[in-house]
Each structure stands twice: as structure tokens, then as C-alpha cells.
Amino acid sequence: GAGVSQSPRYKVAKRGQDVALRCDPISGHVSLFWYQQALGQGPEFLTYFQNEAQLDKSGLPSDRFFAERPEGSVSTLKIQRTQQEDSAVYLCASSLWRQETQYFGPGTRLLVL
Amino acid sequence: EDQVTQSPEALRLQEGESSSLNCSYTVSGLRGLFWYRQDPGKGPEFLFTLYSAGEEKEKERLKATLTKKESFLHITAPKPEDSATYLCAVQASNDYKLSFGAGTTVTVRA
Numbered sequence: 001g002a003g004v005s006q007s008p009r010y011k012v013a014k015r016g017q018d019v020a021l022r023c024d025p026i027s028g029h030v031s032l033f034w035y036q037q038a039l040g041q042g043p044e045f046l047t048y049f050q051n052e053a054q055l056d057k058s059g060l061p062s063d064r065f066f067a068e069r070p071e072g073s074v075s076t077l078k079i080q081r082t083q084q085e086d087s088a089v090y091l092c093a094s095s096l097w098r099q100e101t102q103y104f105g106p107g108t109r110l111l112v113l
Numbered sequence: 114e115d116q117v118t119q120s121p122e123a124l125r126l127q128e129g130e131s132s133s134l135n136c137s138y139t140v141s142g143l144r145g146l147f148w149y150r151q152d153p154g155k156g157p158e159f160l161f162t163l164y165s166a167g168e169e170k171e172k173e174r175l176k177a178t179l180t181k182k183e184s185f186l187h188i189t190a191p192k193p194e195d196s197a198t199y200l201c202a203v204q205a206s207n208d209y210k211l212s213f214g215a216g217t218t219v220t221v222r223a
Binding site for chain 2: 004040042044098102107109
């Protein structure tokens, strides 16, 4: 079946611009995660959804980061007033339930100039 | 706070030269230890989950083992297509998020 998909795959933004990153999880997966991966590092947790409820946003680096999953399926990660330090790969993962295996999408590579 | 340390950072192997990657961890109650493979420009691809000390899992040329403090990923007779970054992650028993190490980048030369 189809895996996790993300769009766009690449995004170049000017500093101060708002961006929106989309994630389509595996159909039927209740849990959805966002991670941020800096160059040469492992992914770091940003936020967690169970269906449409955002149960954990402890990893969001600032209040410029906002995520939603209004219908319990597709999720959007929004970054307002982007800064150069926001440049990274943003990975989305989904799992059947909260502690099951997480399957990752290809990521969105964000470059802020 | 959960911590995961992977070594070495990079590993260059000749085709057929077996080796091991190490993942040391500290976690407040381990629910699972996960190995992923990541190719350049792609997302992590799931390989194995290990749940308890002494457990072993195999897939083709890869074998993962687990102790109470570390996990090893053994690559037997590697081929160039095994070249990738291998990521280790832990999930605590009372948590859902994964805590990752920085990865080991393996390059296999023909």
C-alpha cells in the first residue's frame, strides 16, 4: 500500500516568509508525528497527534511553529516568519497506534535564505 | 532524559568485509529499540524493533542484537547497496516519541 507522503519535497523561503508543509499518513494510522532533522543529526521530535487531537507539542522550538490535523488524517506543519535556523529536513511519521512502529515519509527539505 | 549514542560516526568497508555498529542508550524503562536505514535525500526506512535484552533479529545481511545498555547492528559480507546511514532510536515504556542517535554512515566499496 501507499506509504507516508509529504509535500513539497523542497522549499526555499526568504527569511520572514510563512511556509506550510503537508503530510499524508498511511491510511488508518491513528498516530502522526513530526520530527526535525538537522544536517548530520538524527531526527528530533516536534509534535504528536492522536487522530485530530494534538496531545504533545513539547518539541516545537518556538511559538512560530504550529501544527494541525483537523480531520484526523492529513496534517500541516506551519512555520511563521521563518528564520535561517529553521533550515532543516522536516519528517512526518505515522503509526497504527501510539507505541507501534513509526513509518516515515521522504521529508521536506526547507532552506531559509 | 533519554540518550542515544551511536558509534562510529562513519564506517568505510570493503565489499564482503563484515563489521558492527554500536548504539548505547539510557532510557527510563525501555519499551523498544528501533533501527532505521536512511539513504541520502530520503526518510528513515524501518528495519527492526527489539524489545528485551537477548533478543536478536535478522534481515538479509543485517542482524540486530540487544543488551540492557546497548544494541549492535552486524553487517555480514556487505554489498555496495548496504551503503546508507543507520539510525538507532529508543522509545520509553511510558512514551510514544522516538529519541534518535546521530547515526552511523556506512560506505561499502566494491
